[in-house]
Amino acid sequence: MLSLLGTSSWHVYSPFPQLEQNVEISPMAHLLPESEEMQNLTAQPELHANIHNLSELTQMTDVEENAIILEMRARSELLQQAFLAHKEALQRDTEQDEATASTTQEQETEPPPTPTPKVTPTPTPAPTATPKPQPTPAPTPAPTPTPAPTPVPTTTEEPVAVTLARMIHAEAHWETQNGKIAVGQCAVDRYNNTSALPGQSGAWNPGGSGTLTDILTRPRQFVLASADRVCDSCQQAANDAIGGARAYPNHFITNFRTTDSTESWSNAPYIGHIGVHAFYGFARP
Numbered sequence: 001m002l003s004l005l006g007t008s009s010w011h012v013y014s015p016f017p018q019l020e021q022n023v024e025i026s027p028m029a030h031l032l033p034e035s036e037e038m039q040n041l042t043a044q045p046e047l048h049a050n051i052h053n054l055s056e057l058t059q060m061t062d063v064e065e066n067a068i069i070l071e072m073r074a075r076s077e078l079l080q081q082a083f084l085a086h087k088e089a090l091q092r093d094t095e096q097d098e099a100t101a102s103t104t105q106e107q108e109t110e111p112p113p114t115p116t117p118k119v120t121p122t123p124t125p126a127p128t129a130t131p132k133p134q135p136t137p138a139p140t141p142a143p144t145p146t147p148a149p150t151p152v153p154t155t156t157e158e159p160v161a162v163t164l165a166r167m168i169h170a171e172a173h174w175e176t177q178n179g180k181i182a183v184g185q186c187a188v189d190r191y192n193n194t195s196a197l198p199g200q201s202g203a204w205n206p207g208g209s210g211t212l213t214d215i216l217t218r219p220r221q222f223v224l225a226s227a228d229r230v231c232d233s234c235q236q237a238a239n240d241a242i243g244g245a246r247a248y249p250n251h252f253i254t255n256f257r258t259t260d261s262t263e264s265w266s267n268a269p270y271i272g273h274i275g276v277h278a279f280y281g282f283a284r285p
Helices: 036-042 054-059 062-109 160-172 177-192 212-216 232-242
Strands: 251-258 270-274 277-283
Touching: 160 177, 160 212, 160 232, 177 212, 177 232, 177 251, 177 270, 177 277
Parallel strands: none
Antiparallel strands: 251 277, 270 277
């Protein structure tokens, strides 16, 4: 029946120019008795007024005629919206009924599942446990006393680089960095002077039996400053000298002193001056 409900409209024409416009009124209201909105709208007495009476129309003003037409248009639109909403509700109910009927039919035609017979497992006899022979406990050996650890001897000897830095600070802390390294080279070269060089009466460290600390702490050889007074540049010069830095790479420096003289001293030839220090030694073979 829904397919027969068209969307055509009724039209009311006025004999007056200001009323010559269509007033759409849905003709579907009498077909929808189930809709409460439709019943409320169609029950309004204003929609059934006889506006075709010319005597009444001639007595209306333009404002009143326009108001009647606008009200008729508004009520026509409300009727049309109520009809469409009711039509959609009916269509949804029909689709739900069809889906429910299809599901019920499928459930009725589906055969019930065949029950799977239960299989009773045959109990497996438990294996007979064979008793294990108990081992004879071994005699508990007497605990061996743990010897006390041998204490590691502690030493208070300072690192050789610190001792060399103390000597450099006392002898040449005012010199340039190269001058500080030359003073450090003297002590390192004495340590490496294990055999007499040409023109040298004897080696400073014959056979390499001494250490660099022994060379630095020999009586009447070098002056050592206290460790808390050593500056950073003197410590760096000591590290460089031990690492192989040389102010005079072609000579063994065996002596130095502060003097303006360029003559040999202590049986060692003069090498050169750095600052106020004169350096003496022998050429490397």
